[in-house]
Amino acid sequence: MKTESVLEKVFATGELAVTGECGPPRGALPDVVKNKAAMLKGYVDAVNVTDNQTAMVRMSSFAASVFLRQMDLHPVFQMVTRDRNRLAMQSDILGAYSHGINTMLCLSGDHTQFGDHAMAANVHDLDSVQLIQTVRGMRDEGRFQGGAEIKNPPKMFIGAAANPFADPFELRVARLAKKVKAGVDFIQTQCIYNIDKFETWMEGVCKRGLHEEVYIMAGITPMKSAGMARYMKKKVPGMDVPDELVKRMEGVPKEKQAQEGIDICVESIERLREVEGVSGFHIMAIEWEEKVPEIVQRAGLYPRPQV
Amino acid sequence: MITAERKPMDEIMESIDGCGRILLVGCNECVTVCAAGGRKEVALLASALQMASMKKGRALDVREMTLERQCDPEYVEELAPHIGQVDAVLSMACGCGVQEIARRFKTTRVFPALNTTFMGASEGPGIWAERCQGCGDCLLGLTGGICPIARCAKRLMNGPCGGSGNGKCEISDDVDCAWHLIWERMKELGIEDRYEDVISAKDWRTGRGGGPRRIVREDLK
Numbered sequence: 001m002k003t004e005s006v007l008e009k010v011f012a013t014g015e016l017a018v019t020g021e022c023g024p025p026r027g028a029l030p031d032v033v034k035n036k037a038a039m040l041k042g043y044v045d046a047v048n049v050t051d052n053q054t055a056m057v058r059m060s061s062f063a064a065s066v067f068l069r070q071m072d073l074h075p076v077f078q079m080v081t082r083d084r085n086r087l088a089m090q091s092d093i094l095g096a097y098s099h100g101i102n103t104m105l106c107l108s109g110d111h112t113q114f115g116d117h118a119m120a121a122n123v124h125d126l127d128s129v130q131l132i133q134t135v136r137g138m139r140d141e142g143r144f145q146g147g148a149e150i151k152n153p154p155k156m157f158i159g160a161a162a163n164p165f166a167d168p169f170e171l172r173v174a175r176l177a178k179k180v181k182a183g184v185d186f187i188q189t190q191c192i193y194n195i196d197k198f199e200t201w202m203e204g205v206c207k208r209g210l211h212e213e214v215y216i217m218a219g220i221t222p223m224k225s226a227g228m229a230r231y232m233k234k235k236v237p238g239m240d241v242p243d244e245l246v247k248r249m250e251g252v253p254k255e256k257q258a259q260e261g262i263d264i265c266v267e268s269i270e271r272l273r274e275v276e277g278v279s280g281f282h283i284m285a286i287e288w289e290e291k292v293p294e295i296v297q298r299a300g301l302y303p304r305p306q307v
Numbered sequence: 308m309i310t311a312e313r314k315p316m317d318e319i320m321e322s323i324d325g326c327g328r329i330l331l332v333g334c335n336e337c338v339t340v341c342a343a344g345g346r347k348e349v350a351l352l353a354s355a356l357q358m359a360s361m362k363k364g365r366a367l368d369v370r371e372m373t374l375e376r377q378c379d380p381e382y383v384e385e386l387a388p389h390i391g392q393v394d395a396v397l398s399m400a401c402g403c404g405v406q407e408i409a410r411r412f413k414t415t416r417v418f419p420a421l422n423t424t425f426m427g428a429s430e431g432p433g434i435w436a437e438r439c440q441g442c443g444d445c446l447l448g449l450t451g452g453i454c455p456i457a458r459c460a461k462r463l464m465n466g467p468c469g470g471s472g473n474g475k476c477e478i479s480d481d482v483d484c485a486w487h488l489i490w491e492r493m494k495e496l497g498i499e500d501r502y503e504d505v506i507s508a509k510d511w512r513t514g515r516g517g518g519p520r521r522i523v524r525e526d527l528k
């Protein structure tokens with residue numbers, strides 16, 4: 001074991017791991033964090049805490065992660081390179097680890113243009129691959145990125161994202177390989193709706209043996225309505241929602257669309273768990289956390305292993 | 308070249324408000340090429356300023372000059388005989404030219420008529436695009452001759468991000484994804500395998516991170 005991370009331990013059992021997501025609120029509202037987290041408790045192994053998601057100001061991932069720790073949950077502390085330079089990021093990593101946070105996700109983040117501070121300077125001192133390298137260096141070499149020694153180095157289990165649906169598709173396996181080379185331990189993918197395409201990507205991943213070097217969690221987001229399906233298809237960069245899926249959502253009456261979305265999600269997990277190289281599921285039920293227990297149970301991922 | 312665009316007329320008028328005589332100074336270099344501040348643009352702005360002043364019922368005396376290079380003290384010196392006769396200088400050069408005038412003529416106000424934008428190249432008639440951010444430690448040899456610092460919206464050195472689609476950047480369909488271009492070029496050069504070399508964290512000291520930069524060449528001093 002490289003770390004004390006519960007997620008790492010679950011992966012090591014060989015069972016499918018499950019993570020959820022908690023998006024911090026746009027206000028100093030600790031109860032919102034706690035309520036969301038409480039809905040996930042017992043049904044997931046760890047909970048991603050997003051970092052100024054969609055480039056909108058929210059309660060910091062660090063602070064919200066600390067609330068989760070206090071509830072005896074295991075946060076996956078997300079960090080985007082957009083908002084902070086390497087000094088700020090490394091000091092947050094020290095702080096987080098000191099609060100018992102030992103799992104993180106390294107991202108570059110959505111462009112500022114998509115958020116409510118489009119006028120902000122975006123930092124990008126490091127990119128996500130360089131952040132992975134930095135966190136690994138802190139852990140394995142006990143050194144800051146600048147080279148100085150760290151007293152009691154933070155031992156982070158290091159995650160990153162992969163989007164098999166972005167272009168150029170032929171480059172997407174190589175991009176994963178690059179993250180593996182940089183030292184990533186686990187991957188959470190973009191929400192998967194186009195399962196055929198995901199399978200093609202995974203074939204490429206397995207052909208190179210990358211699934212043996214990194215745990216890959218398939219990203220899942222239940223759709224609440226046909227409107228959401230259309231929005232994701234058209235407006236969200238790097239999202240691939242096949243027409244059949246939009247049609248299937250549109251084909252049921254409005255009041256039954258949410259249930260249809262959950263059904264699709266459970267069916268997807270059932271198919272994806274058979275795909276070689278899939279080590280778990282990352283369920284991003286955005287502002288719909290209360291549905292996670294149902295999804296996890298119906299997909300046969302409950303109870304969660306005790307590690 | 309350094310590219311620039313003319314400021315809005317109202318902003319220029321406001322900056323020279325209260326001046327009766329101004330010296331409008333263009334530059335023969337980059338801003339001429341990008342049609343922002345050469346002899347032609349100087350003439351156009353001079354008449355526009357006079358018309359705008361007339362409308363306000365004021366007289367404005369505009370003297371026009373276009374220097375060979377406004378960022379070069381040797382040419383800026385040509386302004387010396389005229390400076391005493393004007394209330395202010397309005398510069399149509401890039402920010403370097405404006406500052407060179409300010410440095411040489413300590414008691415004369417100088418205003419920029421342009422917004423200096425980027426270091427770029429022409430992509431066709433009337434189109435210029437950013438190419439370089441002067442990071443001081445050029446990576447182009449590693450990235451197939453396409454700059455990820457200037458041309459990737461997130462400055463990724465190991466892209467592309469998950470937002471790249473159909474060759475375009477996630478920020479706009481009008482912006483090419485730099486990493487898509489890099490990848491295509493690597494394929495053309497037959498060096499795809501180099502893509503997986505991780506480019507490590509950059510030392511920004513050679514760029515803005517190190518504070519204002521200077522070049523000192525002992526051999527030329």
Ligand code: SF4
Pocket residue numbers: 438439440441442443444445446447454455456457
């Ligand atoms: S790598 Fe640096 S010097 Fe080279 S083109 Fe890009 S910004 Fe300019």
Ligand code: SF4
Pocket residue numbers: 458459460461462463466467468469470471472475476477478483484485486487
């Ligand atoms: S889409 Fe391409 S150019 Fe735009 S931010 Fe991502 S990698 Fe950079």
